[in-house]
Amino acid sequence: MIESVSVEGVTLLRKRIEQRQERLVRQLHSIGYRMAGSYLKQIVTKIGRVCFRVKKLWKPGMSGIVSPILDALHIRRIRYARDVRMLCVDLASRLSYGDAKKEVKKTNGLEIPKRTIHSFVQEIAPKLKKANEHAVQQEGLQLVVMADGTKVRSIYDTDNDVQVAIAYNPEGGSKTLLQASVNKPWNRMEGFHILVCDADRSTMLNLGCEETAIQLDIVHAVKETLIKLWSEGMSKEERDKVSLEMKSILYTLVNSTMRHGLDGDIDALNLRIDQTLKELNKLSEKLLREGYPKASHFIRKDAKLMVTFAKLLTLGVKIPYTSNAIERLMGEVMKRCKHKWAHWSTQGLENILQIILTRYTREETYEAFWKTYIHPSQQL
Numbered sequence: 226m227i228e229s230v231s232v233e234g235v236t237l238l239r240k241r242i243e244q245r246q247e248r249l250v251r252q253l254h255s256i257g258y259r260m261a262g263s264y265l266k267q268i269v270t271k272i273g274r275v276c277f278r279v280k281k282l283w284k285p286g287m288s289g290i291v292s293p294i295l296d297a298l299h300i301r302r303i304r305y306a307r308d309v310r311m312l313c314v315d316l317a318s319r320l321s322y323g324d325a326k327k328e329v330k331k332t333n334g335l336e337i338p339k340r341t342i343h344s345f346v347q348e349i350a351p352k353l354k355k356a357n358e359h360a361v362q363q364e365g366l367q368l369v370v371m372a373d374g375t376k377v378r379s380i381y382d383t384d385n386d387v388q389v390a391i392a393y394n395p396e397g398g399s400k401t402l403l404q405a406s407v408n409k410p411w412n413r414m415e416g417f418h419i420l421v422c423d424a425d426r427s428t429m430l431n432l433g434c435e436e437t438a439i440q441l442d443i444v445h446a447v448k449e450t451l452i453k454l455w456s457e458g459m460s461k462e463e464r465d466k467v468s469l470e471m472k473s474i475l476y477t478l479v480n481s482t483m484r485h486g487l488d489g490d491i492d493a494l495n496l497r498i499d500q501t502l503k504e505l506n507k508l509s510e511k512l513l514r515e516g517y518p519k520a521s522h523f524i525r526k527d528a529k530l531m532v533t534f535a536k537l538l539t540l541g542v543k544i545p546y547t548s549n550a551i552e553r554l555m556g557e558v559m560k561r562c563k564h565k566w567a568h569w570s571t572q573g574l575e576n577i578l579q580i581i582l583t584r585y586t587r588e589e590t591y592e593a594f595w596k597t598y599i600h601p602s603q604q605l
């Protein structure tokens with residue numbers, strides 16, 4: 226394999242390719258194949274450009290010409306070796322295409338155009354997506370799903386709408402990418418029981434189902450309340466007071482849940498849940514009296530979703546009360562895709578997201594794919 230001998234230098238690599246080719250040619254000669262000419266081929270590897278003569282063979286009575294070395298090395302109709310392609314894709318998922326080009330030039334001395342690196346991403350991302358989906362199917366869906374979305378600049382008139390969903394393991398904190406789509410509706414997912422998300426109604430409606438418990442991220446619950454109060458004209462000073470009051474109510478429940486999760490006092494936890502709902506309802510009524518119906522309605526309607534994590538713990542199920550895990554994930558998207566000069570096509574953005582998020586959530590799948598992709602079945 227080309228990649229396995231990169232440290233031995235271009236000259237030695239060419240000799241090993243030629244030696245392998247001679248063995249293959251002898252094998253085909255022994256079963257009746259004859260020479261049909263040759264041509265020079267250049268392949269770009271991490272150690273440099275390797276040029277060698279490809280031998281063509283044919284067999285009387287059979288149509289078609291064969292070049293066994295191309296199939297043996299998996300380099301038929303490609304100019305860049307697989308290790309170079311995967312290296313470029315990995316760099317492009319961390320840096321801009323222009324910076325990825327510079328990094329390849331600096332570290333490997335290879336001049337690879339940005340358009341070519343972009344084409345590698347478009348080729349490899351769908352294959353990585355299939356590998357990740359296969360891994361998810363093998364393991365089965367986790368109990369908890371988290372979902373979030375963001376806007377990314379587009380080459381079109383409107384921004385790209387990015388939607389990401391992950392499975393989350395509350396015990397070990399592991400994450401699995403379930404969906405990374407652009408300008409598409411949420412894929413309805415069956416088989417999970419708990420959805421942890423922000424206050425976006427479309428997420429709850431499209432990903433949730435009747436059997437699904439929904440935990441509204443309590444940080445987002447406070448933020449959503451403050452946004453509605455701002456839109457209704459409440460002063461910053463008054464909004465700060467509401468924020469402190471709401472946080473006090475919710476984080477008292479968080480502390481009680483942690484404490485009673487350890488001491489096993491479920492009755493005390495149920496009392497605290499009831500008290501939390503009463504205090505939220507009281508806050509809602511207060512805001513309504515003061516002339517803030519939108520914020521009041523939001524708290525009254527979604528209060529029950531803010532305490533799901535505590536209710537589930539009374540049943541022995543531990544889940545997070547925030548969606549911090551996917552928030553950090555979305556931070557990876559922002560770092561790579563939200564530069565002010567970046568404008569994305571729908572497919573181009575979806576492909577780069579697949580690479581970024583699979584690497585971030587399932588490093589073992591990403592590394593296994595890398596090895597499988599760059600290592601053909603036969604060695605030199």
